[in-house]
Amino acid sequence: MEQTIINANGYSIFIGNDVFDTIRSYLLQYEFKENKIFVLVDENSRKYCLPRLVSNIQLFQQVHILEVPPGEETKTLQTCQELWLQLTNNGADRNSVLINLGGGVLSDLGGFVASTFKRGIRYVNIPTTLLSMVDASIGGKVGVDMNGLKNQIGVFSNPQVVFVIPEFLDTLPDRQMSNGFAEIVKHALIYEKHYWDELSAKQFREIKNWKEIIDWSMEIKNYFVTEDPLDTGFRKVLNYGHTIGHAIEAFSLQHDDEPLLHGEAIAIGLICESYISQKVAGLPQDELDEIIHYVLNNFDHYSFRSGNFDLIIDIMKHDKKNTGNQFNFTLLTSIGNSLINQQVDISLVRESLQFYLNIQV
Numbered sequence: 001m002e003q004t005i006i007n008a009n010g011y012s013i014f015i016g017n018d019v020f021d022t023i024r025s026y027l028l029q030y031e032f033k034e035n036k037i038f039v040l041v042d043e044n045s046r047k048y049c050l051p052r053l054v055s056n057i058q059l060f061q062q063v064h065i066l067e068v069p070p071g072e073e074t075k076t077l078q079t080c081q082e083l084w085l086q087l088t089n090n091g092a093d094r095n096s097v098l099i100n101l102g103g104g105v106l107s108d109l110g111g112f113v114a115s116t117f118k119r120g121i122r123y124v125n126i127p128t129t130l131l132s133m134v135d136a137s138i139g140g141k142v143g144v145d146m147n148g149l150k151n152q153i154g155v156f157s158n159p160q161v162v163f164v165i166p167e168f169l170d171t172l173p174d175r176q177m178s179n180g181f182a183e184i185v186k187h188a189l190i191y192e193k194h195y196w197d198e199l200s201a202k203q204f205r206e207i208k209n210w211k212e213i214i215d216w217s218m219e220i221k222n223y224f225v226t227e228d229p230l231d232t233g234f235r236k237v238l239n240y241g242h243t244i245g246h247a248i249e250a251f252s253l254q255h256d257d258e259p260l261l262h263g264e265a266i267a268i269g270l271i272c273e274s275y276i277s278q279k280v281a282g283l284p285q286d287e288l289d290e291i292i293h294y295v296l297n298n299f300d301h302y303s304f305r306s307g308n309f310d311l312i313i314d315i316m317k318h319d320k321k322n323t324g325n326q327f328n329f330t331l332l333t334s335i336g337n338s339l340i341n342q343q344v345d346i347s348l349v350r351e352s353l354q355f356y357l358n359i360q361v
C-alpha cells in the first residue's frame, strides 16, 4: 500500500501501513538519547498499537512511556500537571519530543502538554482512532476540558509531523469506527459533490479500503484548516452538523445511561441542519433526501421526546456562537457549497428536531 503525503500548515502528514520507515528516519535525524522520546498512551493504545511500533522500530524500545487512563475524563488540567511532573522527573528538556499515540483525547491532551512544557517542546501525532485520524490529529487545536466544559483551556499549536497507520483501526470497536465515520460524511458534504457521490455509493459496513477514505478526508480537513488556521471565518464550514449535534451530544450525556458518542450526535445534527438548509439556504429537496437516506442507513435512529426540545435549545443558547433567539449555523446551499454565519430562528431549529423525530425508520 502506497504512502500518501499531505502538506499541512508547516508540517507533513504521512499515511500508510508502511510509514514505519518514515517514522524511523524522522526519529533518527534528531539523534535522541535515551528517555528523550516520550510516548503518551492510554490502556488501549498501549495494548494494541505500541507493540507494533516497538517491533518495527528499534528506537521504540528505549522510549519513555507515559500512560493515562482512557476516556474524556482524562482530558483535564490535573492530568496535564501529572504529565508535566513526569516529564520533569524524567529529564525532559527542550530537545525532547512527545509522541501522542492514541485517539483524539491523547492528541488534544498531549499536544497541550507539549506546547506548554518549557514554553513548548515538539510533539508528534500517531492517531489510532478513525476520529483522530480524519479530524483531531490535524488542525492545531489542542487543549483540555474544565469543570465539564469541553476544550475550555487550550492553544493553537501544530504537531511536528503526523503519522497515520490505518491498520491500527483493526482493533477499534465498531461503535468507535462509526463515531469517526460521521466526520467523514460531513467532510464529503461540505467539500465537493464528487466526493459525496463516491462516498455515498458505499455503505459504512461495506468499506474495506479505509486508507483511501482517510486520505481524502484528511485532505479536506487540511484544506479548511490551512485556509483559516486560527478559526476566524472559513474554517467554520467544518461546523456543519455541529450546532445541533453538540447540543444533542450534551443532552444525551446528561440524560442517558449509555450516552451517544460525538459522531452519533453529529449524524443527527447533519439531518436537522440539512433540513434547515433546505428551508432557508436553497439545498435542493433531492439532495436533502439523499443525505437523510444515507445517514439513516448508516447510523441508528435516536429516540428522544419533543418534551426535550426546550432542554436541547437551552443547551444551544449557552453555546458561545449563539445570540438571543437566533442561532449561528453553517448551512449548505447544495452538497459541496456552504454559507457560514447564518442566523436561524429558534422556531426552525425546533421544527428540524421534530422533523428528525417524525422520520419513520
Ligand SMILES: NC(=O)c1ccc[n+]([C@@H]2O[C@H](COP(=O)([O-])OP(=O)(O)OC[C@H]3O[C@@H](n4cnc5c(N)ncnc54)[C@H](O)[C@@H]3O)[C@@H](O)[C@H]2O)c1
Pocket (backbone or CB within 6 Å): 042, 043, 044, 045, 048, 049, 070, 071, 072, 075, 102, 103, 104, 105, 106, 108, 128, 129, 130, 131, 132, 135, 136, 137, 138, 139, 140, 141, 142, 150, 151, 168, 169, 170, 171, 172, 173, 176, 179
Ligand atoms: N483538536 C481537534 O481538532 C479535535 C477534533 C475532533 C475531536 N477532538 C477531540 O477528540 C476527542 C475524541 O477522540 P476519540 O473519539 O478518538 O476518543 P478517544 O481518544 O477517547 O478514543 C476512543 C476509545 O478508543 C480507544 N482506542 C484508541 N485507539 C484504539 C485502537 N487502535 N484499538 C482499540 N481501542 C482504541 C481509546 O482508548 C478510547 O477508549 C474528544 O476529546 C474531542 O474533543 C479534537
